[in-house]
Amino acid sequence: MDTTAAVLRSSDGPLTLEKLHIDDLRPHEVLVRVVGSGICHTDLGVIAGHEPDQSPIVLGHEGSGIVEAVGSEVTTVAPGDHVVLSYNFCGECDNCVEHNVPMHCRKFLELNLVGARLDGSTALAHGGEPIRGHFFGQSSWAAHAVANEQNCVKVARNLPLELLGPLGCGIQTGAGAVLNTLQPEPGSSIVIFGVGSVGLAALLGAVAADCRTIIAVDIQQSRLEQATKLGATHTINSATEDVAARVRDITGGPGAQYSVDCIALPAVLRSALECLQSPGVCATVGFQGMSNEITIDQGHLLFGRILVGVIEGDAIPAEFVTRMIDLYQAGRFPFDELITTFPFERINDALEAAHRGEVTKAVLTFDTYSRETETETESAEQ
Template identity: 50%
Template sequence: MRITAAVTEDRGAPFRLVPLELDEPRAGEVVVRLVGVGICHTDLNARDQLRPFPLPAVFGHEGAGVVEAVGDGVSYVEPGDHVVLTFNSCGACRMCVQGRPAYCDQLAARNFAGTRADGSTALHRAEGDVHGGFFGQSSFATHALATERNVVKIDRAAPLELLAPLGCGIQTGAGGVLNSLRPEAGSSIAVFGAGGVGISSLMAAVITGCTTIAVVDINGARLELAKELGATHVVNAADGDVVAGLREITGGLGLDYTVETTGVPSVLRQCVDVLNQGGICGLIGADGPASEVTFNVSTLLFGRTVRGIHQGDSVPRTFISKLVDLYQQGRLPIDRVIKTYPFADINQAAEDMAKGLTIKPVLTFA
């Protein structure tokens, strides 16, 4: 079928809207007409080749839309169903069968290879094939080809354009707290970074009943938003010693939990240094495959833990549905961080996010 997609031709090149041919769905595949798609920093990192992905390519991995067609053997969804798209997984490896699809043994092959698992491509034009399958979807397009495993059916009354970021950024931030760290009611937590992932972590900390919730950032407007959404304390990292400031909040004891969402190695060090004995740091942000950080051995020795978290340790079919319920109940106000842009304005939306003017851009389709 003929679609319009935002193609990245070369490293760092602007997105260019062009017509492409999309394959009909094969066995186990699903074609989704996009209603909204979030832009994530991972999309921009892949565009800029900070995370290698074959070019030319179509990125986008926070899609939401309506099922238009299904391939043989698909039983979970049917045409007309409303769905959120998320990461892909095999469903059969040791991690998937343990209920940990975010750590699927085939995660790279099914999300970052630029092809189907069998090496074929689903996007074509006269000049040659275009790489796709980014996070099993490549949803910077009017239509995306996904699989039955990485579509999540949701309530048709829910606003698809607002729920698109549930597939990655919000799932990651909220899941990092709700699924991975699981802080006890009354515990203390600090979230480093007030972007889409960090604000989602903040919202989740409020839901769990944390009573000391600090947010660290250098953007004053985002810190004000954090206070409106439930942060009990905010710390502007540009104003002084972050670790000392957070320890003062806890009377010198340190925090039970921290969440690192910035991808800055020095910030990760702060996340660990501010923990109390027995505290846990959830590592979500990433600065590329070559980044490294050092810790004081004695700091870690006394029961402190650094826990890597991917996709919020989510089982998407159940967790995204829970997030939709929380949104509909008014307990996960994700609309406070979203700004919508027409699909044609994708480059402006990406620029606004890179400059910190928009927390979570969502592209919409007429």
């Protein structure tokens, strides 16, 4: 079958909407008609820094949609199921099976960041030209995505499916850093550095965890104002204020018990450690490239402070996406307030808006392409 996808061919030009052919599914693959797909900082980073040998590729890794077909050995989802797509993992290595930490799958990089299957093949092609179509096991900037059984999370049909995609990555990353990694006690204090989409998701996680003191740090006043609306008890503009001093003032002297670094710039990470009391824990989720050297004062760690790196919110998607949805339905996790939607055909406008920080979380919607698919299906049945 054919589908429409946004193809990255060069970082110098816009993504192009192209008709692509989809090969037959392999035994554990799942064909999903995409209803919504988020734009993540990781996507923007690939566009800005991709090398010629990485393209052509279809990006997108925060997809949600409806299962249209399944491979011969798929047992956990079926056609018609509504699903959220998350990161891919092998399901066979020691971290996946014995330790139950699939976010640390031994083949995580190959399965998520290369854009191809492990054997180097791809399900997508344009006139015989292979197009990488397995970014994070989904490449969901397309009307249809070839996902895998293990990275599909089945969700209820009464939910706003077009908005759920970011639960599989960006929102999962921020909220999971708090709820899975830090696990703050009710009444505790936490500082969140960088309140874009990931930071605000962390803030929502802190509110859901019943933290008493929730401090948002950013250089953009508009983001700090949004953080206040979503539950921050205090805000600090790090462009004009001494963060560590202000945190000590807010907490009555000792500093915060927890912090989340969503930026990963050296100065920010140092500040996220300096603002902690002893003992205290900083979770870093920011990404500035695979090589990002930082220098920290070992004295900040010596007396019981902990710095921990977090990937994908330390989340097992099948469990944590469900948990976030339960909190959302209970009115305790309003992640939808972070989202601005764009029709898929305006993907380049959405990318610009995300790059300029004009929106918190851009999500592409596929209403036009859904109607086209339904029309084609009805014609085939007639």
